Amino acid sequence: MTGFTMTYDTLIEQYNTMVSNRDKQNNAVSPENQEVLNKVFNELILSLEAPLLEFVDILLENVMYPTGGAGHGQASDRKKSFDESVYLLGNGVFLEIIHLRNLTTKLIANARSYDGSKAGFDRVQYIPKNLKYLQNLHILLIFVLQRLSEMMENSSFSQKYYKKIIVNSIEDFKMNFQIFKLLDKVLVNLFNMALQTGDSDSKIFTITDDIMDDIKRFTDFNKNWYIDLMTHSNAFEAFMSKQSIYLPESELGKIVVEPKFQNFLSARKVKLNISTRKVF
Numbered sequence: 001m002t003g004f005t006m007t008y009d010t011l012i013e014q015y016n017t018m019v020s021n022r023d024k025q026n027n028a029v030s031p032e033n034q035e036v037l038n039k040v041f042n043e044l045i046l047s048l049e050a051p052l053l054e055f056v057d058i059l060l061e062n063v064m065y066p067t068g069g070a071g072h073g074q075a076s077d078r079k080k081s082f083d084e085s086v087y088l089l090g091n092g093v094f095l096e097i098i099h100l101r102n103l104t105t106k107l108i109a110n111a112r113s114y115d116g117s118k119a120g121f122d123r124v125q126y127i128p129k130n131l132k133y134l135q136n137l138h139i140l141l142i143f144v145l146q147r148l149s150e151m152m153e154n155s156s157f158s159q160k161y162y163k164k165i166i167v168n169s170i171e172d173f174k175m176n177f178q179i180f181k182l183l184d185k186v187l188v189n190l191f192n193m194a195l196q197t198g199d200s201d202s203k204i205f206t207i208t209d210d211i212m213d214d215i216k217r218f219t220d221f222n223k224n225w226y227i228d229l230m231t232h233s234n235a236f237e238a239f240m241s242k243q244s245i246y247l248p249e250s251e252l253g254k255i256v257v258e259p260k261f262q263n264f265l266s267a268r269k270v271k272l273n274i275s276t277r278k279v280f
Contacts, residue, residue, distance in 0.1 A: 047218065054226060054230060100144060103133055103140065193205055238264075
């Protein structure tokens with residue numbers, strides 16, 4: 001699961017070569033192809049946004065409310081549940097998950113605000129900067145999973161709570177590592193093709209059918225993972241409990257992308273202090 005770190009180092013080296021070669025007017029990615037590469041990279045990150053953020057928020061909710069208090073409607077119940085979580089679970093992994101969320105939101109903010117035409121914007125360094133965020137996210141995800149596993153095994157008092165968190169989230173951890181692996185593959189191939197065929201502004205660098213297929217797999221995976229995450233979440237259960245409709249399971253995915261549910265989800269995160277916690 002650490003292959004991404006090795007790839008990151010390789011890609012940074014490639015980017016240093018890009019800069020060096022461009023200065024020497026040697027083989028390098030041209031300015032226009034650099035912009036195309038940045039935009040493709042950006043679309044991949046935006047595709048990852050929804051499932052990655054929701055995975056982290058669900059994990060944070062499970063740690064903040066291990067006894068299930070997040071399902072209650074009264075503020076006093078929510079505060080009691082969070083106080084219990086600090087007592088039962090301590091801060092052994094809580095701060096790391098908040099840091100994980102902060103890294104995720106910074107990566108998303110960078111992607112949403114991308115503007116390669118802005119004066120002073122460093123198009124060459126945009127991708128390496130965000131690769132660093134991806135690398136740190138990947139490393140921290142591994143650490144959080146290891147930490148949860150250790151605490152489940154070593155803490156008899158809170159063992160059942162950690163076990164519940166692990167059981168509820170292990171498949172999504174696997175999904176996360178799988179999507180990082182696929183993203184890794186897509187980026188390596190994109191960068192190689194950009195270096196090999198993108199040295200002139202007169203033509204766009206080649207994106208092979210295999211790369212296109214992997215990009216489609218990546219985006220489809222993210223869409224399906226997001227729907228699966230949300231339709232099995234406490235937020236979705238709470239939302240549906242207030243609705244007077246019944247839909248077969250195959251139709252539930254339509255609800256999670258509707259503005260009504262998205263507004264409910266955002267308001268619920270604020271109420272439960274999930275989207276407002278920071279590590280200073």
